[in-house]
Amino acid sequence: MVSIKDVAWEAKTSFKTVSRVINDDPAVRDETRARVQAAIEALGYRPNSAARIMRSQRSGVIGFISDRVTTQPHAGDILRGAQQVADQHGKVLMTVNLDDESRYPQRALDMLLERRVEGLLYASDYHREVDIPEEMHSVPSVLANGFSTQASLPTFLPDESQAAQEITRLLLAQGHRRIVYIGPNRRLVAAPLRLSGFRQAMREAGVALDTTWTPDGVEGPLGGEEHSRVETIIDGVLRWPEPPTAILCGQDSIAMQTYLALASRGWCVGHDVAVASFDDQRPISTFLTPGLTTMALPHLEMGRRAMRRLLGDTGEQGITRLPFALMERESHRGVGERAVDTIG
Amino acid sequence: MVSIKDVAWEAKTSFKTVSRVINDDPAVRDETRARVQAAIEALGYRPNSAARIMRSQRSGVIGFISDRVTTQPHAGDILRGAQQVADQHGKVLMTVNLDDESRYPQRALDMLLERRVEGLLYASDYHREVDIPEEMHSVPSVLANGFSTQASLPTFLPDESQAAQEITRLLLAQGHRRIVYIGPNRRLVAAPLRLSGFRQAMREAGVALDTTWTPDGVEGPLGGEEHSRVETIIDGVLRWPEPPTAILCGQDSIAMQTYLALASRGWCVGHDVAVASFDDQRPISTFLTPGLTTMALPHLEMGRRAMRRLLGDTGEQGITRLPFALMERESHRGVGERAVDTIG
DNA sequence: CTGAAAGCGCTTACAG
C-alpha cells in the first residue's frame, strides 16, 4: 500500500506537506500543491482512514442501528434520509441490522463503540416503543420512528393525529358525511392516535359520529390472518339503510382489501364510493386502480431530522412529531352515487 | 478514553498481556487472564479498532454498495443475507447507498477504499445490468442481482427461467391447460426469461400455445401508468369462446390488478379462475384474498451466496443463477368452473 | 507464560 511518505518522495517534499494537501490546508504554495496532487494521482494514493482516525481521535462514523428497517418496506427511507444528511456533514454511516437472525444486539453495539462512533441513530421498522441498550447513553443518541419511555433521547415520530385529521378533512371537503373508518391493527401505537384524529376532525365538522363505524378490532398488518374481517365489515356497512359514501382505511394493505371487497360486490372505488388511507406503501398505493389517496409516512424526514439533531444542526428535546404528506390520487373522489341509489 | 495501558496498570501487568487477553491468546495464565478481564470490566475498556486496523493492516470491513436496494421493497433482503454471512466471519459491513440524491458514486467508493475494505459486494435493486466503477477491480468484488458485461466478476442472479417453469408446471399439475400469461414490463431483463420459461414448460406438457396470450406489451412496475392495460387484457380474455382457467402474472403488482379486474367482473380468484405470479412482494402477496401463490425472489440467498463467495467459502466463477422458492398459497387452486360455465 | 522495543500511517503542536 502506498503511504504518505511515498507521495512525499515522489513529489520531492516532506510528508507533512502532503498531509496539508490532503486536508485542504490553504497554507501550501500552489506550485507545491500541484506537484503533490500529481504524485497522488500517479501513485493512486489513498489516505489510510484508520491512521487518520487514530491520530485525530475522530472517527467520522455515525452508527445507524436498524431495528428491522430493511425488513419493512419503505422504512428504508429513514436510512436514506439519515445518509443524505450525514453525507452533507462529511460523516459516514455504519449500519447494523437487528434482525431475528442476527447475533446478540450487544455485540453489534460493541462493534460500533469499538469503532468509536461519534453518535448513534436508532431507527425502528414501524412506530412503536423500543428497548434502548444501556450503552447507547455513552455516546450522543437519537431515535427515529420508535420511542423509549425509560430514556429521554431526542425522538422523531410520525404525527398520526395530524395525518388522520388532514385526510378526514379532505373527505369532508369533498362533501362526505357518512364516513366509515376501518382502523389498523389495534396493537399498533398508531391505532388510537389515528382514531382520535379522525374523531376530532369529524367533531369539528359537526358530523355526528353515531353513523360512523370504528372497529378497533380489525386486525391489520401484523397478523395477516384476518383478511376476512375487512370483507365482513364491508358486507355489513353496504347493508346499512344509509351506506357510507367514503371509507377511510387505517393502512394501505387494508385499503387494498377494501378495493377487492367492494369490487366483488360491484362497487366502484372513486365513483360509487370514496376510499382513502394511511402510509403510502408502494407499490400498493400506486398500482391500485384508481390510484389510492393516502397519507404518506414521513420516513425520509424522520431520518433527516434525526440525523440533523444528532449532528448538532438543531436542538430539539424530547418528542418531535413530523407531519405526513397527503398523496392525492383518485380514490377519494367518489361521490357516493351508489349509496344514494341504495337510499333512493 | 481508556486505553490498553490503563487496563494494564489496573491489572498490574504489562499492556502486552492485556493485548493477549483481548485477542484470545491461549498463552496467558488463567489467574492473569481473570485479573485482566476484571480490569476491563471495571474500566469499561473497549479496544480501539482504528489502532488495531492500522497495526494489523486488516480492516475487517466489507463494503456493500447498494444500488437502491433500500429503495426497492424486499431487495433489502440481499443486505440482510450478506450481513448474516459477514457476521459469521467476524466481518462488518459498511454500506453506501447509490441513490439519485447521493453524491457522486466515485466519492462513495473512495470512502470505502480509504477505509481499506477487504472486499466489495455490489447489489442492485432489481435484476438488471449495472455499471461497475473501475476502482472495484482494485479489491475482490462480487455482484448480486445485477450483472456487468464489461467485467467478469462472480455474479449471483435470480433464475427467472426456472421460476417460470416451476410455477407453470404447478398450474399444469392442477389440470389447467388454458393458461394466460401476462408478462411484466417488457424492458425488464426478467421479461424474456420468464416468458421463455413459461413457453418451455407448456411445450414440454404438450399444450399448444396458440390458445395462450402472451402480451409482451403489458407495462408493469416501472411506468406505473399502465394500470388500464391489465383491465383491457382481462376484459379481452374473459370474452374468449374458451376463457382461460388460469392466469399467470409476470409480477405481484400485476396480480393485484388482475384480482381487482376479475373481482369487478364477478370472477372469483381461486375458485372461478386460478392466479399465480412472481416475486412474492409483501404485503401484496400475503394480504390479497385468497393468498397469492407466487415464486419468491431469492434475495436473501443472493446476499448470502455472494458474501460467501467474497469471503472465500466457495469459488464460483461467472454467473450463478439461484432458484426462486414456490410460495404456495390459495390463488392457484381455481378450477376454472366459471370458464366451464361459459363454455357450457 | 510474560515483557520491552519497534512501528503501522497519519495529525498535532511547535519551530523556523
Add this chain to the structure above:
DNA sequence: CTGAAAGCGCTTACAG
C-alpha cells in the same frame, strides 16, 4: 509557506 519531532493505541516479532 515548509519541516522535524512526538505520539495516537494498538500488534508484530523477538527475547527471556
